[in-house]
Amino acid sequence: xxxxxxxxxxxxxxxxxxxxxxxxxxxxxxxxxxxxxxxxxxxxxxxxxxxxxxxxxxxxxxxxxxxxxxxxxxxxxxxxxxxxxxxxxxxxxxxxxxxxxxxxxxxxxxxxxxxxxxxxxxxxxxxxxxxxxxxxxxxxxxxxxxxxxxxxxxxxxxxxxxxxxxxxxxxxxxxxxxxxxxxxxxxxxxxxxxxxxxxxxxxxxxxxxxxxxxxxxxxxxxxxxxxxxxxxxxxxxxxxxxxxxxxxxxxxxxxxxxxxxxxxxxxxxx
Amino acid sequence: xxxxxxxxxxxxxxxxxxxxxxxxxxxxxxxxxxxxxxxxxxxxxxxxxxxxxxxxxxxxxxxxxxxxxxxxxxxxxxxxxxxxxxxxxxxxxxxxxxxxxxxxxxxxxxxxxxxxxxxxxxxxxxxxxxxxxxxxxxxxxxxxxxxxxxxxxxxxxxxxxxxxxxxxxxxxxxxxxxxxxxxxxxxxxxxxxxxxxxxxxxxxxxxxxxxxxxxxxxxxxxxxxxxxxxxxxxxxxxxxxxxxxxxxxxxxxxxxxxxxx
Numbered sequence: 001x002x003x004x005x006x007x008x009x010x011x012x013x014x015x016x017x018x019x020x021x022x023x024x025x026x027x028x029x030x031x032x033x034x035x036x037x038x039x040x041x042x043x044x045x046x047x048x049x050x051x052x053x054x055x056x057x058x059x060x061x062x063x064x065x066x067x068x069x070x071x072x073x074x075x076x077x078x079x080x081x082x083x084x085x086x087x088x089x090x091x092x093x094x095x096x097x098x099x100x101x102x103x104x105x106x107x108x109x110x111x112x113x114x115x116x117x118x119x120x121x122x123x124x125x126x127x128x129x130x131x132x133x134x135x136x137x138x139x140x141x142x143x144x145x146x147x148x149x150x151x152x153x154x155x156x157x158x159x160x161x162x163x164x165x166x167x168x169x170x171x172x173x174x175x176x177x178x179x180x181x182x183x184x185x186x187x188x189x190x191x192x193x194x195x196x197x198x199x200x201x202x203x204x205x206x207x208x209x210x211x212x213x214x215x216x217x218x219x220x221x222x223x224x225x226x227x228x229x230x231x232x233x234x235x236x237x238x239x240x241x242x243x244x245x246x247x248x249x250x251x252x253x254x255x256x257x258x259x260x261x262x263x264x265x266x267x268x269x270x
Numbered sequence: 271x272x273x274x275x276x277x278x279x280x281x282x283x284x285x286x287x288x289x290x291x292x293x294x295x296x297x298x299x300x301x302x303x304x305x306x307x308x309x310x311x312x313x314x315x316x317x318x319x320x321x322x323x324x325x326x327x328x329x330x331x332x333x334x335x336x337x338x339x340x341x342x343x344x345x346x347x348x349x350x351x352x353x354x355x356x357x358x359x360x361x362x363x364x365x366x367x368x369x370x371x372x373x374x375x376x377x378x379x380x381x382x383x384x385x386x387x388x389x390x391x392x393x394x395x396x397x398x399x400x401x402x403x404x405x406x407x408x409x410x411x412x413x414x415x416x417x418x419x420x421x422x423x424x425x426x427x428x429x430x431x432x433x434x435x436x437x438x439x440x441x442x443x444x445x446x447x448x449x450x451x452x453x454x455x456x457x458x459x460x461x462x463x464x465x466x467x468x469x470x471x472x473x474x475x476x477x478x479x480x481x482x483x484x485x486x487x488x489x490x491x492x493x494x495x496x497x498x499x500x501x502x503x504x505x506x507x508x509x510x511x512x513x514x515x516x517x518x519x520x521x522x523x524x525x526x527x528x529x530x531x
Binding site for chain 1: 375
């Protein structure tokens with residue numbers, strides 16, 4: 001143990017030490033508990049329970065849904081629509097980004113149309129997707145996919161345009177075919193951009209799926225939050241929001257994991 | 271060295287547009303390079319030497335004149351040359367071995383063979399132990415050696431090198447000089463290299479071309495009739511070497527002084 005004097009002396013010469021990892025987790029947990037207490041305390045006293053519910057009711061609702069298993073059906077529906085929409089959007093976006101990135105003529109040709117489509121708030125397409133794909137999972141997948149598609153496309157396109165010309169020239173001098181230049185130089189080089197696109201679009205896939213479910217559906221977290229709201233069930237709304245937030249964090253974690261595996265050379269360089 | 275002209279540089283000129291002004295990098299440059307000849311190009315920095323190599327490689331198109339390579343004008347990327355650029359162009363996501371084997375991979379040579387061949391040249395450039403390291407983990411000199419190994423493994427009939435040994439220490443430089451000369455002889459390569467190092471130029475080349483400051487023109491051509499194979503360490507202590515070196519040094523000094531004025 002260091003005495004207080006020692007500590008003060010340390011403070012005087014060097015910047016205060018950063019709190020260690022474990023210490024920070026403790027602080028974060030404490031903050032979370034404090035928020036729950038304040039929430040519980042304020043609810044029904046300063047703010048009507050109708051508006052903000054309270055942690056105990058929300059916890060009960062979560063426990064109830066977990067025990068009777070109903071939440072899993074909704075969770076699965078959303079996860080399925082999110083991942084399928086994400087995958088479809090990511091693949092189409094990446095392919096389109098690479099293709100337009102290496103085809104100056106096509107990219108200039110399509111430029112105004114892509115700008116218009118990109119400027120369009122994609123969620124406004126939801127009614128169209130319902131008309132096209134019906135009330136089932138397909139319309140949610142489509143909405144998630146279209147949101148992801150543009151983000152991944154724009155990032156991949158920028159990444160392809162950003163590729164070091166020296167690397168391309170070098171490969172061409174070594175007799176690389178056009179296809180080899182694309183697969184062995186351009187794509188790996190644009191990979192970090194592609195991943196940045198994937199990374200930012202994960203929450204949007206979730207937005208697309210949840211929003212699709214809110215508009216027209218009979219299952220999924222979006223349906224559940226909409227349904228709870230319509231029933232004036234504030235605790236239910238909060239409970240679903242917590243599940244959605246946890247799902248979003250889990251998805252981000254998976255993306256990080258994949259990215260770390262695929263980009264060793266970048267990690268190494270740090 | 272007599273022989274059929276491999277590379278004919280005819281009235282070559284190159285200007286770059288930078289904003290409103292144009293920068294003239296090369297003016298009326300004429301040079302014939304024979305097969306298996308080793309040419310050193312030397313001159314003030316930024317004088318357009320790299321531009322010349324880029325045009326031989328077909329990466330830049332000349333503003334005037336042309337380069338005839340084995341009888342036909344260079345119009346597109348010249349795949350008969352290996353080019354070691356000044357800035358190393360290793361692929362950052364590939365380790366040393368996969369980078370060096372890259373041209374073999376492009377040629378469709380199977381994995382076992384290309385790795386065996388890559389490992390052999392890795393030893394020659396003294397990079398063994400670093401096969402699975404990534405370029406970002408290497409020093410500048412090591413990256414240069416990896417580029418050199420890649421180009422040697424590739425075995426193009428003409429090698430273009432832009433200040434290939436600038437970042438190496440004296441000891442290693444000698445080893446690389448020796449390696450370059452041996453491999454060029456073994457593969458019957460034509461070599462064109464750019465350097466700032468007059469000692470290096472005289473040691474390696476059959477002919478030294480001294481360029482003027484920008485726009486680069488040929489200020490002096492000096493044949494280096496030292497016998498081959500050369501002992502890169504001891505050749506510099508011969509009186510012939512000293513004479514050639516002094517002649518070139520005088521001319522080069524004149525160029526550098528003009529630049530400073």
